[in-house]
Structure formats: C-alpha cells, structure tokens
Amino acid sequence: MQEITPERAAILMAEELHARNNPVFVGIQVGTVTKPLPDIEIQVGEIELDKTQLVFAEYLLQHKRKLKITSSSASLSHSKDAGATSQELDPPYKHSHDIAVANGSFSLSDSDVEYLDELKVGDEVIVMAAQDQQTYYVLDRAVRFE
Structure with missing residues (x-):
C-alpha cells in the first residue's frame, strides 16, 4: 500500500474534483x-x-388524438377517369372534378385521428x-x- 503524503493527497483530491466537474x-x-x-x-x-x-x-x-378542423372556405376534389384503371392512365388519375362545400365553410369537431x-x-x-x-x-x- 502506497503511503499517502500531503502531496499525494492533494493530487487525489484534485483528480476527484476534476472527475466530478467533468461528467461524461x-x-x-x-x-x-x-x-x-x-x-x-x-x-x-x-x-x-x-x-x-x-x-x-x-x-x-x-395512438389516437382529438381533432377539430375549421375552414372558412373549402373544396373537395376527387380525380379519376371514369372506367379507366390506374394502369391505363398516363399520368394516373388525370381527370378531376371539384366539389365545393355548399355554404363555403367546413367544420369537423370532436373527431378522433388514429395514427x-x-x-x-x-x-x-x-x-x-x-x-x-x-x-x-x-x-x-x-x-x-x-
């Protein structure tokens, strides 16, 4: 066992303080x-x-979250050529129909979205x-x- 001299004690104390102040x-x-x-x-x-x-x-x-969506202007779109499959279209779904919401506003309240x-x-x-x-x-x- 090594004798602890005042100098050795000071070195050990300095090493402990250094380790404490510099955590990994x-x-x-x-x-x-x-x-x-x-x-x-x-x-x-x-x-x-x-x-x-x-x-x-x-x-x-x-998980699930509650959702509320409100919009003062909204439109819905659905696009697809009648009678054509997605493989026959170039590019797919090239024909569109816009559907406006009747009163110009849309709201969806207290709904659940599941991710x-x-x-x-x-x-x-x-x-x-x-x-x-x-x-x-x-x-x-x-x-x-x-």
Missing part, C-alpha cells in the same frame, strides 16, 4: 430497432436496450440517454439522405 456526456445517438413492438428492443452502439429502459415520444407509437405508423425493425431512431445512463429517450425516427 453521452449525448444524442442513433440506434436501430432490432425487435418489434410490443417487446421492442433498440441497439445503440454495443448496447441492446429493452422496453424497460426506453421512454418514447408518443407520436412514434400507434397507425409505428416503429418497425430496421428503423433508425434518435435516442438520448438520461443522466444515469439507465434510461434512454427515443425522440424521433432518423432520416438520412444518401
């Missing part, structure tokens, strides 16, 4: 979904995270570790332009 910051990382919902797993570097370690932004999962697009195996996601590095927040899908 993991930051934002990109992970890959390796197992589908509901028992989702995400690979981040060499770490495989399971659902107990993950907190998701709601919009990344299947069905969930994370899938192979999706890249943007994750951020909590300070304890035991919990990871899944913030969004990652998009790359090749």
Whole structure:
C-alpha cells in the first residue's frame, strides 16, 4: 500500500474534483430497432436496450388524438377517369372534378385521428440517454439522405 503524503493527497483530491466537474456526456445517438413492438428492443452502439429502459415520444407509437378542423372556405376534389384503371392512365388519375362545400365553410369537431405508423425493425431512431445512463429517450425516427 502506497503511503499517502500531503502531496499525494492533494493530487487525489484534485483528480476527484476534476472527475466530478467533468461528467461524461453521452449525448444524442442513433440506434436501430432490432425487435418489434410490443417487446421492442433498440441497439445503440454495443448496447441492446429493452422496453424497460426506453421512454418514447408518443407520436412514434400507434395512438389516437382529438381533432377539430375549421375552414372558412373549402373544396373537395376527387380525380379519376371514369372506367379507366390506374394502369391505363398516363399520368394516373388525370381527370378531376371539384366539389365545393355548399355554404363555403367546413367544420369537423370532436373527431378522433388514429395514427397507425409505428416503429418497425430496421428503423433508425434518435435516442438520448438520461443522466444515469439507465434510461434512454427515443425522440424521433432518423432520416438520412444518401
């Protein structure tokens, strides 16, 4: 065992203070979904995270939201050539009919919108570790332009 001299004690104290004041910051990382919902797993570097370690932004999962749409002027359109299949049209659905809403306004209140697009195996996601590095927040899908 090494004797602790006043100089050695000062060095040890300085190292402790330095380590405390400069915590390791993991930051934002990109992970890959390796197992589908509901028992989702995400690979981040060499770490495989399971659902107990993950907190998701709601919009990344299947969910419902309330919706109200109001417009002072609206029109509805439907376009398709009568009797033609989409393969026969060039470009597809080239003929249109505009349908104006009768009173010039449109409203849809207290309606539900269900978002069905969930994370899938192979999706890249943007994750951020909590300070304890035991919990990871899944913030969004990652998009790359090749």
